Amino acid sequence: MVVQALAFYLFAVVLVLSALMVITARNPVHSVLFLILAFFNAAGLFVLLGAEFIGMILVIVYVGAVAVLFLFVVMMLDINFSDLRKGAMQFVPIGLLIGGILLFELGTLYATWQFAPAVQEKLAAAASVAIEADNTKALGEILYTKYFLPFQMAGMILFVAMIGAIVLTLRHRPGVRRQKVSLQHARRAEDVLEIQKVPSGTGV
């Protein structure tokens, strides 16, 4: 238990600090690297909660794919960030206002949050089921039965978004020479090669 508590505080502290560094680091690449550290610690917290499947998926999806693309884009962009920062101070009042509203809303939400009366029993029942099956299996069983429709709909929405991105960036450029592998494979020596006997002393 002590080890778990220590691990929790370690992950939590590093998570909060790296999240802070994401928004304060001067170099955008450093920001992304701190963001990755934050993802990683969040995954650690999930594992501590016993949700090892979600922890691993968090690392695979966010650290392994999303953050790589972030890093890619940020590295490729050659923006002079000190120029961008020059006028930043004039937006501080608006930023504070939006932050304040969000904080207020979250505060009211938290103050009025109540649990349904029977929730404790249900929680206990769920836990006993989850302990029997390991949590990957438990997730799969609930995802593909009870939440089948929302799950598939989320997949469909992502699919449409993907197609949209492809359609937006697709352009047909004329005059581009592309390798057509099937044509290359279909080529036979007889079609393109001709063996000629050249008598010595004469040209072809």
Next chain:
Amino acid sequence: MMEFVLWIWGFWIARTVVFTLLVTVGLLLAVAYLTYAERKVMGAMQRRQGPMTVGPFGLLQPIADGIKLFSKETIIPEQAHRVVFLMAPMILFALSLIAWVVIPFDKDWVLANINVGILYLFAISSMGVYGVVMAGWASNSRYAFLGALRSASQMVSYEVSMGLIIVCVLLVAGSLNLQEIVLAPRPFWTQVLLFPMFIVFTISILAETNRAPFDLPEGESEITGGFMVEYSAMTFALFFLGEYANMILMSAIAVTLFLGGWLPPFGLAFLSFVPGIIWFALKVAFMLFVFIWARATLPRFRYDQLMRLGWKVFLPLTLVWVVMTAGLLMTFNALPGQNDGAYAYESTANIPANIKAEQ
């Protein structure tokens, strides 16, 4: 009671420490002699001798190379981002080490027998790209940056099909735990079904470890060594170690998923007197031989060919295979857990009878 708990704790910690040391030292030795094997095998394939002057048959050559790298001067370029520059090789090396905790070497020889072992491996291997990208960016050099970009896009592309291949194996084995994947009963026809995926996986791990014929990130002929261009001495040695340790790791994953891990080959019971770790090592050595073989045989891909292979060939193929595997398993009532775990065809040929009896 408290003393007993403490005693168990102490025992557990001691066991973990010893095991970790064994794995780490063993891995470093394996890396050293993998470089030796690579030079010898490629030498033989190209009718050369390979290293032969340091020690008998040149056996001390890797040690000499190691000492040379240790004693050289570490150069950090003036324009480099120092912290990131130094962190990159460490991350690459550390990642290639921490993945080993979930690999089952033998029946009880696994450091952390976790439920989501294969996902853990996938997560760790998908992070390998950061070492490379950070190195390329922090070096502040054109060649290094180009190498890093190539590597990032290549690793991300091939990971997708690797994930789908892993799903195929999971469908047959019915568990994310690596030990259970090894011991899962696999009827002969499912092994036939998985064999094409084994081939695709082997090619994908070549791309994932930036090895020939997919070694564009290094591409010494066009970008003079890619992301490692600015690294010297120990920082370079860490990259080198990490890269070769990654090769061994990927081989170990392929062996665990497809070649039956530490089980004797073809489920032959009379072969199980040989310790499982020997079989495991032999199988990994075979995979590594394939790595070297490919490097000595095949010319490097062009970049667009590499991307075409990943996205237009492997991705559709593996996707279709996942659906087909699921469909076939469902049809023949052979999904794990279906039919109360009893298989329609009880020819679980991959596990020797005596090991099955022990379970």
